[in-house]
Each structure stands twice: as C-alpha cells, then as structure tokens.
Amino acid sequence: MKITNIETIWVGSALYVRITTDEGITGLGESGTWAYQEAVEATVKLLGKYLIGKDPLRIEHHWQYMYRNSHFRGSAVMGAISALDIALWDIAGKHFDAPVYQLLGGKTRDKCRVYVGVSGATTEEYVKNLKERVRQGFTAMGHLSPFLLEKGTRRTIELTEMNRARMLKEAANRVGIYREAVGDDVDLCIEIHRQLEPADAISLGVEIEKYRPYFYEDPIPPDNFDAMAYVASKINIPIATGERLMTIYEFQQLFTKNACQFARVDLCIAGGISVAKKIAGMAEAHYVGYAPHNPLSAVSTAAGVQIDACISNFSIQEAGGFNRYPDAVKSSVKFEKGYLIVPDVPGIGVELIDKYIDRYPRRSRGIDVRLTDLRADGSVITATA
Numbered sequence: 001m002k003i004t005n006i007e008t009i010w011v012g013s014a015l016y017v018r019i020t021t022d023e024g025i026t027g028l029g030e031s032g033t034w035a036y037q038e039a040v041e042a043t044v045k046l047l048g049k050y051l052i053g054k055d056p057l058r059i060e061h062h063w064q065y066m067y068r069n070s071h072f073r074g075s076a077v078m079g080a081i082s083a084l085d086i087a088l089w090d091i092a093g094k095h096f097d098a099p100v101y102q103l104l105g106g107k108t109r110d111k112c113r114v115y116v117g118v119s120g121a122t123t124e125e126y127v128k129n130l131k132e133r134v135r136q137g138f139t140a141m142g143h144l145s146p147f148l149l150e151k152g153t154r155r156t157i158e159l160t161e162m163n164r165a166r167m168l169k170e171a172a173n174r175v176g177i178y179r180e181a182v183g184d185d186v187d188l189c190i191e192i193h194r195q196l197e198p199a200d201a202i203s204l205g206v207e208i209e210k211y212r213p214y215f216y217e218d219p220i221p222p223d224n225f226d227a228m229a230y231v232a233s234k235i236n237i238p239i240a241t242g243e244r245l246m247t248i249y250e251f252q253q254l255f256t257k258n259a260c261q262f263a264r265v266d267l268c269i270a271g272g273i274s275v276a277k278k279i280a281g282m283a284e285a286h287y288v289g290y291a292p293h294n295p296l297s298a299v300s301t302a303a304g305v306q307i308d309a310c311i312s313n314f315s316i317q318e319a320g321g322f323n324r325y326p327d328a329v330k331s332s333v334k335f336e337k338g339y340l341i342v343p344d345v346p347g348i349g350v351e352l353i354d355k356y357i358d359r360y361p362r363r364s365r366g367i368d369v370r371l372t373d374l375r376a377d378g379s380v381i382t383a384t385a
C-alpha cells in the first residue's frame with residue numbers, strides 16, 4: 001500500500017488532514033494549532049512531499065523522519081505531524097480491519113468518562129448552566145472558571161479590573177456556589193487558563209480546597225515547570241496541565257518535577273496517537289492521571305477515545321466537540337450518561353461527508369481574543385482562549 005494524496009480540509013474552524021492510498025483506504029486527522037492553522041496547512045504540504053509514495057503503515061518511522069529531519073519544532077510543525085499521525089493510524093486500523101486501540105494493546109475499558117465545559121457571564125448564569133448540564137447526564141463539569149466573563153466577550157473582568165483581595169475572595173466564594181449548586185455527586189474541574197501568578201494561584205488554591213475540585217487546571221502560565229511544581233507543592237488539590245506542550249520531552253520534565261497530578265495531553269499538537277500513548281505511559285510511571293485536552297471536533301474526540309480505551313491511567317476526557325459539525329463529520333463515538341462509548345469500528349471511527357462540508361464555512365480563529373484581555377492599566381494578561 002502506498003500514499004497517493006494528502007489534502008487539508010477546513011470544516012468550520014476545524015482543520016483536517018485526509019490521506020488517501022492506492023488501495024482506496026483513507027485516513028483522517030485533525031490539527032489543534034488554533035490560530036495558526038494556516039501555518040499548519042503549509043507544513044502539511046511540505047511534509048506531504050516526503051510522505052507521497054510511502055507505505056502508510058510505517059507510522060513510527062515516518063513520525064521520526066518528519067520530526068527529526070531538521071529538528072525545527074513549534075506549533076505549526078507539531079500540529080501538522082499530529083494530524084498526519086492520526087490519519088496514518090486511521091489507515092492502519094482500516095487496513096487491519098480493527099479499531100486503533102486494538103493495535104495498541106486492546107481495550108482496558110468500554111467507555112470513557114467526560115466532563116463538559118460550562119461558562120457564564122454572571123454567577124447565576126453559571127449555576128443555571130451547571131444544573132442544566134447535570135440534567136443532560138454529565139457527571140463532571142469543566143472549563144469552569146472562578147472568574148466571570150464579560151458578556152459576549154472572552155474578557156475576564158475580575159482579573160483585569162478588580163483589586164487582588166476582592167478578586168481572590170469572590171473567586172473562592174464562587175467555587176463554593178458551584179459546589180452547592182451541583183452537590184457532592186458531580187465533579188468540578190476548575191480552570192484558570194494560565195492567568196494567575198504563582199502567589200495568587202496558591203492563595204486561591206488553598207481557599208478552594210474545601211470544595212474538593214477534581215483538578216485545578218493551568219493555574220499559572222505553562223512555560224516554567226519549576227514554578228508549576230512550586231504551586232503544586234503548596235496546595236492540596238491536584239494540578240492539571242499540559243494542553244500547550246508539544247513533545248514527550250516537555251512532559252518528561254513536568255512529571256519528573258512532580259508539577260502535576262493530571263496530564264492534559266492534546267494529541268492534535270503533542271504528536272498524534274503515537275505520542276499520546278507514550279506520554280500516557282510516562283504518566284503511568286509517575287502515578288499521574290491521563291486527562292486529555294479536547295476542545296476541537298469529532299475527529300480529535302474519536303482519536304482521543306482510542307487512547308483512553310487502551311491505557312490504564314485514563315481519568316477523564318474533555319467532551320469537546322464530539323458532535324460538532326454533525327452533517328459533515330460522522331462519528332461512531334456516542335455519548336451516554338456521562339461517558340463516551342468506545343466504538344468497535346475499524347480505524348478511529350470518523351468519516352467526512354464531502355457533500356455537506358460547505359454547510360460549515362471556513363472560520364479562522366485569528367488572535368483577536370488576545371487584544372481584549374488587557375488590565376485596567378493597559379498591560380497584557382493571558383487570554384482565556
């Protein structure tokens with residue numbers, strides 16, 4: 001079998017890669033590089049020059065070639081390699097007539113627990129949305145900020161306009177209100193979006209320990225693992241981080257420094273299915289839970305479920321867009337009472353319906369959200385996106 005064609009396909013804000021072979025088998029992958037997908041597209045074209053004519057089943061060999069041929073890294077390269085890797089695994093599964101998890105050791109579970117994102121412009125709106133999600137059958141809520149968003153924007157007003165004492169007090173109280181709203185049978189994944197400095201992250205973390213969050217996500221910017229380890233050492237709630245990391249080497253440092261208790265691997269930027277399985281293994285050796293980041297579409301979700309289904313240390317996965325673009329992206333992954341059910345179809349279990357792609361016009365994300373996240377004095381704060 002040989003690779004004959006590689007396409008990049010936009011559906012809404014999702015950028016897919018489709019690989020076609022001379023046996024008629026196709027594979028689908030997704031890139032998770034957000035605002036930089038145009039750069040990913042260009043990189044896929046470049047890497048495609050190497051892949052065309054090659055045997056698609058030599059996945060690890062191709063992965064190493066693409067990563068190591070010049071050793072430039074970064075989001076454009078890793079978004080492209082990730083999407084190509086997922087598509088190659090999809091082809092391998094279809095070729096061997098097996099789900100991808102079957103090729104990676106077989107099922108360790110039949111369904112994968114998910115959390116759903118909840119947000120609000122007021123505390124009351126948060127409470128209303130939390131209760132609605134419980135009614136829909138979700139048992140865990142995430143993307144759950146202790147800070148309010150200004151209506152219709154991604155601007156977190158408390159962080160930009162309030163003084164520190166009031167900000168921290170109101171944020172902690174709000175987490176208490178979330179807990180009261182859902183009771184003790186629902187898990188709360190608190191998300192800080194990299195927006196606090198270590199001292200404030202620790203103050204808030206200590207304040208909300210009593211509400212028993214499932215995890216405390218990205219309390220500080222992701223660049224300094226020593227600082228993350230320092231925060232983790234000062235609070236008694238688990239840290240979840242890793243959604244912006246792009247290599248096994250970064251995760252290795254994170255785990256060695258005891259900087260987190262949950263690994264937020266995004267397989268659409270970390271290197272695809274090949275690398276996610278390796279990171280899960282490293283996490284397992286450190287007793288770190290695997291809790292993948294999944295803000296994208298049904299392709300990302302389906303690829304993620306393949307890993308969740310065959311590792312021992314899976315904890316919870318972001319539900320993300322498991323049913324986004326339903327006409328054009330047909331997924332075998334179904335939601336049922338707080339879980340995604342592991343499908344038993346060959347490959348990753350998602351197909352594009354070409355004739356409906358036009359229903360979802362291309363939507364580049366750009367970087368505009370960052371321009372709205374300024375403090376009252378005009379200085380830059382990390383955006384919520």
Ligand SMILES: [Mg+2]
Nearest residue numbers: 191217218243
């Ligand atoms: Mg996050």
